[in-house]
Amino acid sequence: MSAQFYNEMYDSAGNLRPHYQGFAEWLATMPADRLARKQAEADSAFHRVGITFAVYGEESGTERLIPFDIIPRIIPALEWTALQAGLWQRVKALNAFLHDIYHEQAILRSGRIPPDQVLNNAQFRPEMMNIDVPAGIYAHIAGVDIVRAGAGDFFVLEDNLRVPSGVSYMIEDRKMMMRLFPELFSRHMIAPVQHYPDMLLENLRTVAPKGVADPTVVLLTPGAYNSAYFEHTFLAQQMGIELVEGRDLFVKDDTVFMRTTQGPQRVDVIYRRIDDDFLDPLVFNKTSMLGVPGLLSAYRAGHVTLANAIGTGVADDKSIYPYVPDMIRFYLGEEPKLNNVPTWMFRKPDDLKYVLDKLPELVVKEVHGAGGYGMLVGPASTRAEIEDFRARILAAPEKYIAQPTLALSNCPTFVESGIAPRHLDLRPFVLSGKTVGMVPGGLTRVALREGSLVVNSSQGGGTKDTWVLEY
Template sequence: MNDSIGAEIGLPGYDPQGFYCEIFGGPRGAAPPSPAIQKRLRALDTRDLSSRAQAAADELYNLGITFTVYTEREAIDRILPFDVIPRLIGAQEWTRMEAGVKQRVTALNLFLHDIYHDQKIIKDGVVPEHLIVNNKNYRPQMKGVDLPHGTYVHVCGIDLVRGSDGNFRVLEDNARTPSGVSYVIENRHMMLRAFPDLARDIGLRDVDEYGARLHQAMHEVAPPDLSEPQVVLLSPGIYNSAYFEHIFLAREMGVPLVEGRDLEVENDRVFMRTTAGRAPVHAIYRRIDDDFLDPKTFRPDSMLGVPGLFEAYAKGNVTLANAVGTGVADDKAVYAYMPRVIDYYLDEEPIIENVETHICGEEEGLKFTLDNLEELVVKPVGESGGYGILIGPQASKEELAQFREKLKADPHNFISQPVISLSVCPTLVDGKIEPRHVDLRPFCITGADSWVLPGGLTRVAIKRGSLVVNSSQGGGSKDTWVLTE
């Protein structure tokens, strides 16, 4: 470790190792967002920091802020590791990021409306037809279904990474059921309780209106001519990995949390069973995948959904958020075409660029990937949570050989990207402040128009040197501070 760097920035022992640092800037001299916070961090005693961090972790567990890793059945209640040193975003940088997220969500909604209606983008040769109609998340049942305001993606999480040049790029789009916003809000509450001295008088953007904004958007997309539409949150139940978040969001919106067994459909209208009898339901924020929503339309063996729900939805008697079939936009191969999608629908350049991406289903992309496998990150197009990824520089010869065969056998299932030198943030690990790699997931809510939660979920790779930030792979989270000036 280079102690001279730590001494130079006033945090002895801390060495960003040439990566862009989210608090102290980058090797190319990028301006840090807040000298005041830097000064306060330098004044913190690591023993006091560790003590308060442990108290924060204990409180998170006692509050039930947990998630489940399905591959570890014995660990039903696990807290998402929370690091107490925040990540900073300056006001000007946030303005640009917010515009970029809104632009991308606008294009995604236009794209989804098109592929389920006229398919002009396919006919004009911008996106290959096979990429859409052969996608496992494409739902032919959605053809011709018109949605209020043309909104398919009501809640979107756009994963961003910052490279060594200091610029943010889009890593992937999460348009089905993006999770993690509960941690954003709870992390903030925890920080304000545990570290009021760090946050005091710095001009910090608030995150508490998310629930109200989501509720407002659900009202805007509900069937028309309703003075007070009934909104509910549909959850698969207590054993879902994000069940804490379902409870949290229902409370934040002030709406009932229901499971499939609590709803029924009669004459193509949805009703909720209550202690006072049946009550009509007009808008459903669902956290159940398409396949399990309605056993009459999708998987007949589903015990989680509501028989007849899709027919009521297709006839416009209830709104589902996110819309059925939005998973096409989650696909990592479709992601590679997003710059062209934005240009096609909006006649604009992307405000936030994609990470360079090679589509292995195309001859040129496959050849490049096979020729440079040791230097690339290769991802299956339909997976999430960090599963099935090959990080070439960290892989053994045996792993590379096995993955090479997978690519040859099913090239359409993979994309490849260069290894990004992810930015780092000071992180408290075993009583020491060390750099750890981070990404960022801003959340955008869309009803009649779009609103972006200031900041988002900063995920942090707790393991030294790791680039994998997913909670299912051992990652944690930080509070994300967007500054007003």
């Protein structure tokens, strides 16, 4: 056991942590071949049910399973309570920030964030200026990436306020664990997560346009070839709402309708899983076939709610991330409950000078990158790769940030060689409407390659069921 990393199951002396006690006892009674059989059963069930994600760049329509690991990630109740309070605080501040920068811009005038960082950000949407959205909420759904590092502290890695995905795996992983090992659930008090779609629907209904008593909510998908299509169908089905594509909708008199077999039907709330750029070809990307012409105009007229709102990307941008603790202080008058990862911005001359020499120890990320693409993990890179990045940074310093290489916590994981520790993160989902809420848990992603710190499914990551214990 490496002492360098925080292990979710064992403490540094190699003793079981108390919240893993029950699981470890059960595991000790499980013959290795039974575990392997259960793992195979899980894989085949995921295949049959078609819980897959589409892979870009391979033969069209290629679908792949996200590997599922049968050893759960367990979070004790007290830790969860603290984490939840920190997440609510953070998402409240981010929504306040979004409302502010699209209205008075007090935070910019106060000098806490340099105005050009926000106003010249590609994710800032001037079209949103002075539009009042229901309940003042912009990020109705936030998928905040959390890692545990060092001695066991939680850090926020990314806020994900655009179209975060993964919640369907959280629910399917739980279903699978209950099917494979029902006995575990009678031995533990595990907080349920399967009611997430109900909470989401309720949340979306509370932000319907004014005066709509019984709002029609739909989920807007880019279509069957999108990588998260499974999740779109899953959520629409679980909420009992229509799964629509852009071509199913049209705008007339600043009102959105869907084409049904009984004629046009008005739509009040759109849970959209399409990026801002593709929403309305009249305003944004002109070539978009995925969007709905006239949607922005209906939105500005207040006749339809978009969740998430347009223009949330400016708040989860990596160049804005370093300012989130200040936002919490500014809008809520509170000290942040969750840590930010120390971040150096190459756009600042001081930072640039200081960290340019330290690249071999650092992680460098593109400000607009996502999904584990376009990043440099210093300790895992060759000298040539580092020099290549150094040149790219010097050519456009404002496009990059640097962070220390975090010693991500790890957790025993079922791999070919048996059970071995692998690094992981956690994505809980925070829902904001008239109130803020969340289900206890989230999606745990695990880097299945030995030593790897990259958990993204596009980079060979898998998932685990996440248990929040209720005591």
